[in-house]
Amino acid sequence: MNSQILELRQNIARGDTTARKTAASTIDAAEKLNGSLNAFLQIDRAGALKRANELDNDPNRNDLSLAGAPVAIKDNICVKGLQTSCGSRILGSYQPPYNATAIDRLIQAGAIISGKTNCDEFAMGSSNENSAFGPVKNPWDLSRVPGGSSGGSAAAVAAGIVPVALGSDTGGSVRQPAAFCGVIGFKPTYGRVSRYGLVAFGSSLDQIGVLARNTSDAAAVLQVIAGRDVHDATTADVPVPDYIGETEKHLEQGFRLGVSRALLGEGLDDEVRRSIAAAIDTYRELGAEIVDVDLPHAKYAIAVYYIIATAEASSNLARYDGVRYGFRAENAPALRDMYRRTRDEGFGAEVKRRIMLGTYVLSAGYYDAYYLKAQKVRALLRQDFADVFTRCDLVLTPTTPTPAFKFGDKVDDPLAMYLNDVYTVTANLAGIPGVSVPCGQSAEGLPIGMQLLGSYWAESTLFRAAHAFETVRPFTARPPLRADS
Amino acid sequence: MPITEADIEKIAQLAHLEITDDERRMFAPQISEIVTYIEQLNAIDTSNVEPALGGLTPAGEQTKSDRDDQVEQSLGQRVALEQAPDPAGGYFRVPKVLG
Numbered sequence: 001m002n003s004q005i006l007e008l009r010q011n012i013a014r015g016d017t018t019a020r021k022t023a024a025s026t027i028d029a030a031e032k033l034n035g036s037l038n039a040f041l042q043i044d045r046a047g048a049l050k051r052a053n054e055l056d057n058d059p060n061r062n063d064l065s066l067a068g069a070p071v072a073i074k075d076n077i078c079v080k081g082l083q084t085s086c087g088s089r090i091l092g093s094y095q096p097p098y099n100a101t102a103i104d105r106l107i108q109a110g111a112i113i114s115g116k117t118n119c120d121e122f123a124m125g126s127s128n129e130n131s132a133f134g135p136v137k138n139p140w141d142l143s144r145v146p147g148g149s150s151g152g153s154a155a156a157v158a159a160g161i162v163p164v165a166l167g168s169d170t171g172g173s174v175r176q177p178a179a180f181c182g183v184i185g186f187k188p189t190y191g192r193v194s195r196y197g198l199v200a201f202g203s204s205l206d207q208i209g210v211l212a213r214n215t216s217d218a219a220a221v222l223q224v225i226a227g228r229d230v231h232d233a234t235t236a237d238v239p240v241p242d243y244i245g246e247t248e249k250h251l252e253q254g255f256r257l258g259v260s261r262a263l264l265g266e267g268l269d270d271e272v273r274r275s276i277a278a279a280i281d282t283y284r285e286l287g288a289e290i291v292d293v294d295l296p297h298a299k300y301a302i303a304v305y306y307i308i309a310t311a312e313a314s315s316n317l318a319r320y321d322g323v324r325y326g327f328r329a330e331n332a333p334a335l336r337d338m339y340r341r342t343r344d345e346g347f348g349a350e351v352k353r354r355i356m357l358g359t360y361v362l363s364a365g366y367y368d369a370y371y372l373k374a375q376k377v378r379a380l381l382r383q384d385f386a387d388v389f390t391r392c393d394l395v396l397t398p399t400t401p402t403p404a405f406k407f408g409d410k411v412d413d414p415l416a417m418y419l420n421d422v423y424t425v426t427a428n429l430a431g432i433p434g435v436s437v438p439c440g441q442s443a444e445g446l447p448i449g450m451q452l453l454g455s456y457w458a459e460s461t462l463f464r465a466a467h468a469f470e471t472v473r474p475f476t477a478r479p480p481l482r483a484d485s
Numbered sequence: 486m487p488i489t490e491a492d493i494e495k496i497a498q499l500a501h502l503e504i505t506d507d508e509r510r511m512f513a514p515q516i517s518e519i520v521t522y523i524e525q526l527n528a529i530d531t532s533n534v535e536p537a538l539g540g541l542t543p544a545g546e547q548t549k550s551d552r553d554d555q556v557e558q559s560l561g562q563r564v565a566l567e568q569a570p571d572p573a574g575g576y577f578r579v580p581k582v583l584g
Contacts, residue, residue, distance in 0.1 A: 094568055095568065097560060097564045097565075097567065097568075098560075189542060190540045190541070190542060190545065191540075191541065191542055191544070191545040191548075203540070204540030205540060228548070230552060233550035234540070234541060234545060234550075235545075236541075236542060236544045236545040236547075236548045237544070237547075237548040237549070297529075300525065300526055300529065303522060303523040303525055303526050304526065306519065306522075306523060307523055307526075318501075321501070322570060323569070323577050324565075324569055324577055325568035325569060325570075326568070326570070327570070328570035328571065332580050333580065334580050334581050334582065334583065335579050335580050336501075337503075337580070338579065338580050339501045340501050340502060340503035343500075343501055343502050343503070344502060344503040344504065344505075347502070349508070349511075352502055352504065352512075353512060353515065353516065355500050355502065356493065356496045356497060356500055356502065356512065356516060357516055357519060359496050359500040360488075360496050360516070360520070361523075363496070363499060369527075370523065372536055373526050373527070373531060374523075374526065375536035375537050376531035376534040376535075376537075377526055377529055377531065377534075378536070379534050379535060379536060380529070380531070380534060382537055414515050414518075415515075415518055415519055415522055418519075428540075431541070431542050431545075456542045456543070456544065457542075457544065
């Protein structure tokens with residue numbers, strides 16, 4: 001599929017359309033579908049039209065790489081003047097006084113922010129059922145989850161409301177909903193995109209990512225938001241390549257694709273296994289050498305992840321105390337009661353569960369047994385990937401063990417829900433980039449995603465390999481509920 | 486290790502969370518199950534492993550992230566207080582500290 005962003009830019013440059021017309025039809029579609037999908041928590045008609053008018057009157061607009069491109073933003077990324085609720089009552093209608101760095105860069109490149117998308121509360125969840133404002137529905141089947149936590153961004157892209165959206169990925173929250181909704185979900189290397197203005201969940205794992213209908217559009221957005229930022233000390237001083245140009249290149253001669261047989265065993269849905277086997281065959285036909293690889297510590301990744309992510313979350317979420325912004329419980333007689341009631345009434349069950357688990361693993365007497373142990377196994381997992389990437393260029397896995405499941409299926413069993421992230425959490429623990437690419441459909445018509453993982457800063461290789469696949473195996477199916485239906 | 490309802494109460498106190506009896510009853514077995522699951526890490530020998538602290542890549546570690554010690558513009562008092570639930574006279578007002 002051709003780049004929608006490039007096509008729109010060309011149409012605007014030729015005078016076939018305007019940024020304003022595009023923004024208006026995007027907002028119309030968002031409003032029309034939101035009753036069914038609940039993908040947006042806020043749709044910004046006034047802001048989008050104002051920015052589009054400015055762009056239409058800007059003589060330099062044709063130089064802007066994202067000129068007129070509608071972008072939806074996950075509601076845990078700060079956009080000045082719009083709400084940032086993180087899907088939580090404790091922030092509610094909080095309006096940040098500044099833009100995230102990624103947002104500033106998108107706006108400077110000519111993008112039009114359409115609104116804020118629904119997500120699991122504080123990005124904690126794999127189904128969107130943890131949003132305080134009701135779950136997002138999957139446009140392929142409204143009785144199924146869109147995945148999480150960036151479910152609103154994935155659903156908005158899949159339904160064709162916007163060509164691209166930003167999400168955040170702490171344990172798979174961009175890639176997993178992308179797989180469930182049949183779109184591209186790209187998670188960059190840790191330190192590739194500034195986290196300034198991204199509400200912190202697990203600071204050593206969080207990374208802003210991109211959801212798109214094709215790799216070219218994902219590359220165009222990453223091109224703009226990637227790079228060093230003085231406001232985020234964890235962004236690395238690594239040059240940003242020409243991702244769009246790299247996407248168009250053919251797979252290198254001698255390209256080696258790693259496949260771990262152990263990751264294709266027990267617990268994997270048969271239809272997903274068949275789709276992954278077909279994807280491996282496709283790469284072989286494209287000239288790739290398939291290499292068997294072993295990640296001996298990958299089976300511990302969920303355990304490591306739920307120690308480190310909850311420990312960091314319990315610390316990061318300590319700031320929600322009802323003092324400086326957001327919700328405050330009423331009529332508390334003293335400060336301590338106010339803190340406790342505010343947090344009780346403001347947080348949902350999953351967030352409380354994770355804060356408590358994180359508090360427990362960090363508490364006196366348990367720190368070494370859990371938190372320090374997890375960091376050591378994290379080091380072993382990083383070494384596994386370092387070893388694997390001496391033998392292959394990328395690793396291919398499923399993105400999820402099953403296609404999208406039904407609402408309510410796992411909501412009472414937190415551990416079963418966590419195990420859904422088994423293929424995605426490794427990238428966050430290792431800090432490496434990954435992308436989910438649609439690679440098939442189940443008998444029921446649900447999308448299936450494959451995941452490509454690369455070494456640090458291997459975004460170009462990921463784009464190239466994803467694009468090569470997309471070219472020979474284009475995913476042309478569309479969900480029944482969509483903007484142009 | 487089994488987590489009792491008394492443990493849940495203690496953890497909730499540490500985390501400044503007020504939880505109901507129903508939540509205590511729900512969380513105790515759920516968190517027990519998760520803790521039992523994460524204890525599988527005990528089987529791994531990590532005696533000679535340095536912990537991976539933070540998420541930085543090698544290039545991230547090498548990035549110089551300090552800046553010149555120059556005063557930059559801050560939010561300012563008015564904007565900083567704009568979203569406060571109970572601002573008063575340029576301060577964040579809270580209930581009495583000693584209950």
